[in-house]
Amino acid sequence: MDYSLLTRRGTIMNSVYFIREDRDFTRTEQKIINFIIENPESFIHMTIGEVARHIGTSDPTISRFARHCGYDDFKGLKNSVFEHISEEGDHSPAGKLISTIGKLNSAAEEGAPGTPENFLRHQQFCIEKTLSFLNPAVLEQAVSAIINADTIYLYAKGAALSMAQLLDFRLRRFGIRTVILPPGSSELFEYMNLFTKRDLVILFGFQKTPREAEVLLKYQSETGFPCIFFTSRLYHSFSSASDIITLYVYRGEPSDYHSMAAPAALLDALVVMIGAKLENSGENLDRLYQLKEHYREDIPR
Incomplete structure (x- = not known):
């Protein structure tokens, strides 16, 4: 199972789903990452200018961030987030539970430990990322x-x-x-x-x-x-x-x-x-x- 890990220094380890390249991110770029993770549905409907104003930065900064993530432009980043939303589907409490169970079962089918052990390993990962x-x-x-x-x-x-x-x-x-x-x-x-x-x-x-x-x-x-x-x-x-x-x-x-x-x-x-x-x-x-x-x-x- 591939989980994302953002360190205090701002380096993306493995990858947040919309980030294709490991690199150091500035504080402003971390704010952009945080905004997209929290508001993916709003993000895909916003222009580059609207995102910039919401974050409190400039259009060129948003454009550079998209390239830092491994995309040709802002549109490529939006398309990636849109595809992820389409795949993830329901974000209700029941939907989140079903999504997590599905990920754990998928990992088990790939040779990872059974679902209960894998879920506990996921909790261990959450603690490690918090640390x-x-x-x-x-x-x-x-x-x-x-x-x-x-x-x-x-x-x-x-x-x-x-x-x-x-x-x-x-x-x-x-x-x-x-x-x-x-x-x-x-x-x-x-x-x-x-x-x-x-x-x-x-x-x-x-x-x-x-x-x-x-x-x-x-x-x-x-x-x-x-x-x-x-x-x-x-x-x-x-x-x-x-x-x-x-x-x-x-x-x-x-x-x-x-x-x-x-x-x-x-x-x-x-x-x-x-x-x-x-x-x-x-x-x-x-x-x-x-x-x-x-x-x-x-x-x-």
């Missing part, structure tokens, strides 16, 4: 932000809520005060009104940023509270903001079934680092253990 983007210094910033926060507010929606709940569980064991924000409705504003610059907001957005998370990010730009954003997008308009720590997680291509293996692995790494830096982490866990032992006849473990 390829991981900046240790940024991860250290995230650890410091969590340790120094008065209260940590967690926001997630849909399947990503499982990651917020996992992190909430782990952090509370260290005695860190956490609050899971409501996923929708105006109730969210009741909590936003409590945010201070001594607090931390952790968002899980992955491929698509929920509307509520966009409101939280807009409010962050106005008030300046620190923020950690788990995302599967390579570029965001706030990427240069110093008070937003972005942690990239790869969960598969847009048409794939999106597993939580890589996000969970990154969260566990973050928790272990926090435990190593917290002076009283062992004391909190010991007290928890003593409580369980003291009441084990009332509430069996």
Whole structure:
């Protein structure tokens, strides 16, 4: 199975489906790659000028990018993306699952391990690709932000809520005060009104940023509270903001079934680092253990 791998340096290893040549890509070109992966249906209907304006660059830059990808011109790149969309078909949750199963079965027919093992190898690949983007210094910033926060507010929606709940569980064991924000409705504003610059907001957005998370990010730009954003997008308009720590997680291509293996692995790494830096982490866990032992006849473990 041929998976794409984009390193932090910008080199394409193997290939994103529309990139024919391995090479180093500039930051602007990585933004173009990110836009096409996220919006293939829109991309094929846009002119070169419209793409340039959306990315915030020039027509010649888009044209050079198409040649860097191995095409004669922009039209050749669009045709390649169009063919891929036609082959991939349904991007609904059921369609993504069917697409992933089909890829795994196809790989098994070519002599690769059976589907269950191959799926686990795919999760391993997602973790490895996440690791390829991981900046240790940024991860250290995230650890410091969590340790120094008065209260940590967690926001997630849909399947990503499982990651917020996992992190909430782990952090509370260290005695860190956490609050899971409501996923929708105006109730969210009741909590936003409590945010201070001594607090931390952790968002899980992955491929698509929920509307509520966009409101939280807009409010962050106005008030300046620190923020950690788990995302599967390579570029965001706030990427240069110093008070937003972005942690990239790869969960598969847009048409794939999106597993939580890589996000969970990154969260566990973050928790272990926090435990190593917290002076009283062992004391909190010991007290928890003593409580369980003291009441084990009332509430069996």
